[in-house]
């Protein structure tokens with residue numbers, strides 16, 4: 001079982017929601033983490049300082065737009081070296097956005113760049129960095145329930161998340177070639193400030209008793225799945241589903 005204690009991790013979309021909950025759990029377990037997000041530097045550094053109070057590991061903040069390939073490389077590959085003298089051996093490609101299907105081509109493409117392209121590039125960069133350092137590591141990508149099942153309300157978002165699942169479970173050979181396991185997490189409705197709030201509003205508008213509004217997940221519950229996938233070194237190219245409301249589809 002790879003130790004989280006003393007390891008170096010990089011997490012995107014770490015300023016709120018699921019990413020922040022994963023960051024908290026990893027720091028509490030003694031990891032040194034780079035929290036990467038779009039949030040401004042001052043607020044981000046303050047979040048990182050709060051996490052350092054947890055006592056076990058440490059956190060630094062790095063403002064980055066994951067859709068900018070050069071910036072992503074600097075954040076994911078160079079920043080952990082600068083901050084902790086080691087490449088990130090735990091990489092969580094979690095940043096994601098959602099837009100309506102009628103948002104127009106430019107916005108849909110921007111969503112694909114965040115949800116799909118940045119996840120693929122982040123995985124590939126992590127694998128190269130870990131192999132070059134002669135280490136072993138794990139990448140966890142955030143997909144969605146909408147990456148395993150139909151999500152008729154947001155078809156383009158569903159497409160971006162099916163891509164994350166398809167990509168992640170196709171990375172199985174990286175364990176042998178790079179020493180890197182790639183897995184993904186597929187959460188159902190989770191109470192978070194942006195994506196979760198978007199879906200809650202959308203479903204409430206359709207039906208105040210919409211089944212997906214019942215039994216919503218907390219970010220902390222979802223974060224436990226990341227920890228399980230990180231700690232169990234037998235798990236490779238797995239899509240871990242956390243879907244309490246799955247019966248809604250029957």
Ligand code: NAD
Pocket residue numbers: 012013014015016017018019036037038039064065066067094095096097114142143144145186187188189190191192193194195196197199
């Ligand atoms: P969220 O939407 O509140 O947080 C997302 C974070 O990603 C924000 O801090 C945001 O600033 C950051 N981000 C967005 N674009 C970025 C970019 N280009 N570069 C860097 N950072 C960027 O909360 P969330 O719901 O925790 O979303 C996290 C992930 O979980 C997303 O991939 C989302 O699609 C996925 N997801 C969410 C739910 C849900 O119900 N909340 C369900 C399934 C999957």
